[in-house]
Amino acid sequence: MRIALLPLLSLIAAAAGGPALAAPRDVAPSIDTMKEVVKELSSDAYEGRAPGTAGEEKTLAYLVQRFEALGLKPGNKGSWFQDVPLVEITARDVTPLRFTGGKTAVSAEYGPEMVIATYRTAQPHVEVKDSPVVFVGYGINAPEKKWNDYAGVDVRGKTVIILVNDPDYQAAALTGPFNGRAMTYYGRWTYKFEEAARQGAAAAIIVHDTEPAAYGWNVVQSSWTGAQHVADSADGNARQSAAIGWIGKDKAAALMASAxxxxDTLSAAAKKRGFKAVPLKGVKASVSFDNVVRKHRSRNVAALLPGSTRPDEYVLYAAHWDHLGRCKAAPDGDDICNGAIDNATGTAALVALAEANVKAGPADRSQLFLAVTAEESGLLGSAYYADHPAVPLRQTVGGVNMDALSMAGLARNVVVIGKGKSQLDAYLDRALAAQKRIASMEPTPEKGFYYRSDHFSFAKKGVPMLYFEGGQDLVKGGTAAGAAAARDYEEHRYHGPKDEYDPNWDWSGVKADLELYYDVGRALADSTDWPNWTPGDEFRAIRDRSRAGR
Structure with a gap:
């Protein structure tokens, strides 16, 4: 009876403007496959899966082996791979970041008190010497919001000190000049360095504060020391600031006191429209370091399951395969950041979903399974794909992104990152209804997760991508237990050596979420819909232009 009703229900859904129902699922993605892939990719043999290492080569070979065994086709014009030109930069002989000229000299040590790096790929030695220091508040230049922290100040050749997040991140509601508590892209560290470079700053230093940064100093230290990867460019990124980095809040406070x-007073002033940048009179910054520079090509992996009736329309499944490689050692000496949760789980989900779709048989549309590189370095692999797509983006219907699946257990909800932004929400709602679960808004929108994973690279090109995380309203323990589990992971494992495979994990939540990804993707692949961004969304006009004429 359920099958007999399906065509009628699909027509009703289509007439109502909603997504067509997926066919009843006669296969399910395998948790055993997920376990096998996560355990393999997060083992010490892969050395943390850093781009440009032996760990990358092992990862690529393993993924191709899995996809090939399923009978998938190479997804990039006959190749399993897409080369992504990167530059690996490793800082050596880093001096302390010194501030002189104030009441007292202030010095921040590399690692425990500050981190420093460069985007410039043709500069074996960086030296910022006696650079005048300017506090630029949140470092935002947003003409459409009539907000410019750089108004009336020339920072060319100077060192700018910048606050992390947006001016209204402490708001209780999601309303305000920068969406209230929900972070905008202006709050991300990537934007702040980009804008400082556009303003001509010699050095850009972000003040770390755990609440607005959304992670502790341990994450900054493990992520920003050791080899860093940046996108290659013809001019060696010469327009970027010579030095970029972070400084601990206590040291930043000492710096301000020296001037x-x-x-705290400056930070409060920076939250208000009309804030004016404050030069630290007489204070100058100096730092130097050498760079070991290595150009190399990392790779995205693309596997294709051709569609049966509309093979030139594509549904995209994305996950990043990379992690940090070797990082700051734990007290027991373990220095491999295995990235079991982040993101061996998402990569394993990619394999499990490909396997399930192969078992179900080709969908009407083609399905592209994309494992991207260098997410941890700033979404570089997905950004490169979005600029050089294997299949036209105007023929890419939409898709899902999977990053760091939760092992906290089964939840009554999922947390949608960017809930309400696109019509893909309706697909998820329908799949959730079958599980008697719900979609929730982000409990911590100030953390800016929308700008921290690979779906953002595709969104910027107009392609709707669904990204959700395991819910925090756990069946066992409710929201208190869910929040505690999230906090424990963030404080003790995230971007650290203890993000390792655990045979005692509770996979019940992952199983339910994996089935959601399958149901959403399969429904989209079997439909004739072209989901768009909701009216007024920042990406709607881009999508409309890309789809014009089809």
Whole structure:
């Protein structure tokens, strides 16, 4: 009876403007496959899966082996791979970041008190010497919001000190000049360095504060020391600031005090429209370091399951395969950041979903399974794919992104990152209804997760991508237990050596979420819909232009 009703229900859904129902699922993605892939990719043999290492080569070979065994086709014009030109930069002989000229000299040590790097790929030695220092608040230049923290100040050749997040990140509601508590892209560290470079700053230093940054100093230290990867460019990124980095809040407060200022007072002033940048009179910054530079090509992996009736329309499944490689050692000496949760789980989900779709048989549309590189370095692999797509983006219907699946257990909800932005929400709602679960808004929108994973690269090109995380309303323990599990992971495992495979994990939540990804993707692949961004969304006009004429 359920099968007999399906065509009628699909027509009703289509007439109502909603997504067509997926066919009843006669296969399910395998948790055993997921376990096998996560355990393999997060083992010490892969050395943390850093791009440009032996760990990358092992990862690529393993993924191709799995996809090939399923009978998938190479997804990039006859190749399993897409080369992504990167530059690996490793800082050596880093001096302390010194501030002189104030009441007292302030010095921040590399690692425990500050981190420093460069995007410039043709500069074996970086030296910022006696650079005048300017506090630029949140470092935002947003003409459409009539907000410019750089108004009336020339920072060319100077060192700018910048606050992390948006001016209204402490708001209780999601309303305000920068969406209230929900972070905008202006709050991300990537934007702040980009804008500082556009303003001509010699050095850009972000003040770390755990709440607005959304992670502790341990994450900054493990992520920003050791080899860093940047996108290659013809000019060696010469337009970027010579030095970029972070400084601990206590050191930043000491710096302001040395100039006769108060960091808390300055931060409060920076939250208000009309804030004016504050030069630290007489204070100058100096730092130097050598760079070991290596150009190399990392790779995205693309596997294709051709569609049966509309093979020139594509549904995209994405996950990043990379992690940090070797990083700051734990007290027991373990220095491999295995990235079991982040993101061996997402990569394993990619394999399990490909396997399930092969078993179900080709969908009407083609399905592209994309494992991307260098997400941890700033979404570089997905950004490169979005600029050089294997299949035209105007023929890419939409898709899902999978990053760091939760092992906290089965939840009554899922947390949708960017809930309400696109019509893909309707697909998820329908799949959730079958599980008697719900979609929730982000409990911590100030953390800016929408700008921290690979779906953002595709969104910027207009392609709707669904990204959700395991819910925090756990069947066992409710929201208190869910929040505690998320906090425990963030504080003790995230971007650290203890993000390792655990045979005692509770896979019940992952199983349910994996089935959601399958149901959403399969429904989209069997439909004739072209989901769009909701009216007024920042990406709607881009999508409309890309689809014009089809």
């Amino acid at each position: 006769g200022l108060n960091l």
